[in-house]
Amino acid sequence: MESIGVLMTCPLHDPYLVEQLEKRFTLFKFHSIPDKAHFLNSNKASIRAVVGSASAGADAKLIHQLPNLEIVSSFSVGLDKIDLAKCRERGIRVTNTPDVLTDDVADLAIGLMLAVLRRLCQSDRYVRSGQWKRGEYKLTTKFTGKSVGIIGLGRIGLAIAKRAEAFSCPISYHTRAEKSDVKYKYYPSVVELAANCQILVVACALTEETRHIINREVINALGPKGVLINIGRGPHVDEPELVSALVEGRLGGAGLDVFQDEPNVPEELFGLENVVLLPHVGSGTMETRKEMADLVVGNLEAHFLNKPLLTPVL
Numbered sequence: 001m002e003s004i005g006v007l008m009t010c011p012l013h014d015p016y017l018v019e020q021l022e023k024r025f026t027l028f029k030f031h032s033i034p035d036k037a038h039f040l041n042s043n044k045a046s047i048r049a050v051v052g053s054a055s056a057g058a059d060a061k062l063i064h065q066l067p068n069l070e071i072v073s074s075f076s077v078g079l080d081k082i083d084l085a086k087c088r089e090r091g092i093r094v095t096n097t098p099d100v101l102t103d104d105v106a107d108l109a110i111g112l113m114l115a116v117l118r119r120l121c122q123s124d125r126y127v128r129s130g131q132w133k134r135g136e137y138k139l140t141t142k143f144t145g146k147s148v149g150i151i152g153l154g155r156i157g158l159a160i161a162k163r164a165e166a167f168s169c170p171i172s173y174h175t176r177a178e179k180s181d182v183k184y185k186y187y188p189s190v191v192e193l194a195a196n197c198q199i200l201v202v203a204c205a206l207t208e209e210t211r212h213i214i215n216r217e218v219i220n221a222l223g224p225k226g227v228l229i230n231i232g233r234g235p236h237v238d239e240p241e242l243v244s245a246l247v248e249g250r251l252g253g254a255g256l257d258v259f260q261d262e263p264n265v266p267e268e269l270f271g272l273e274n275v276v277l278l279p280h281v282g283s284g285t286m287e288t289r290k291e292m293a294d295l296v297v298g299n300l301e302a303h304f305l306n307k308p309l310l311t312p313v314l
C-alpha cells in the first residue's frame with residue numbers, strides 16, 4: 001500500500017495518527033505545502049485518499065482537483081467539512097469516527113455546565129492570584145436539578161442526557177422529529193425548548209438546517225438566567241448575537257468548546273466571568289484520539305484491501 005498517496009488536509013497534531021499513516025502510505029501534509037496548486041498538479045494522480053478532521057476535510061474544489069480520489073477518512077465524527085453530495089456523485093467512500101468519542105464529548109458538556117454554574121475557572125483564578133487571602137469567593141449557582149434542554153438526541157445528545165439525569169436534571173429535547181423510544185419531553189421548536197429549560201446544549205450535526213439554530217430569538221428565550229453549552233460546531237450559533245447577549249446580560253452564561261472561526265475567539269468574551277472558553281477539545285483525550293486514529297487507518301486499510309469499511313458514512 002506504500003504507493004497509495006494519502007492527502008492529509010488538516011494540520012493534525014496527532015503524532016500517532018501521522019506515524020500510522022506514514023507506515024502504510026505515501027503521506028502528503030497539505031497544510032505544510034506552500035504552493036498547493038503546483039503540488040496538486042504534480043501529485044493528483046497518485047492521491048487516492050484524503051484524511052481530514054473537524055477543521056479541514058474535502059470540499060467540492062479539492063474533490064474536483066483529485067481525479068483518482070476513492071475515499072475520505074475523517075478524524076472526526078462531524079462531517080460538515082466534507083462535501084457529501086460531491087462524494088456521493090463521484091462514488092467516493094466516506095468514513096468518520098463515531099462512538100469512540102461519545103463519552104469524552106458528553107463528559108466535557110457536563111464539565112462545561114459545572115464550570116459555568118460553579119464558576120470553576122474563575123475561582124481557580126481567584127486562588128492563583130492570591131485573592132482568597134483577602135476574602136471568600138462569592139456564592140455561585142447550583143447545577144443539580146437544573147432543567148437541561150438538548151438540541152440533537154443522537155449518540156452524544158443521549159450520552160449527555162444520561163449523565164445529566166444522574167444530577168437529577170429534568171431533560172427535554174428538540175430534534176427534527178419526535179423520538180418514540182425516549183421518555184424525555186419533546187419540543188418541536190428550539191425557541192420553545194429554550195424557553196422551558198435552564199441549560200441549553202447544542203449536540204446536533206452541523207447542516208444547512210442547523211446553521212445558526214441558536215439565534216437572537218432562541219437566546220432571548222433562554223434568558224438572563226439561562227446557560228448555553230455548545231459542544232457541536234461554532235456555526236450552530238449566531239456568534240455576534242451570542243456575544244452581545246452575554247455582554248448585555250440578556251443571557252446568563254455560556255460554555256463553549258467551538259467557535260465560528262477557530263482558533264479566533266471574539267475578544268469581548270475574554271473579560272466575562274460567566275463564560276468558559278475551550279479550544280475545541282471535546283474528543284481531546286489520549287485514549288479517545290488513539291481509538292479515532294485507529295479507525296481512520298482501519299477504514300483506509302479496509303478500503304484498499306477491498307474489505308467492508310469499519311464506520312462507513314457513504
Ligand SMILES: O=CC(=O)O
Nearest residue numbers: 054075076077078
Ligand atoms: O469536533 C470533533 C468531531 O467532529 O469529531
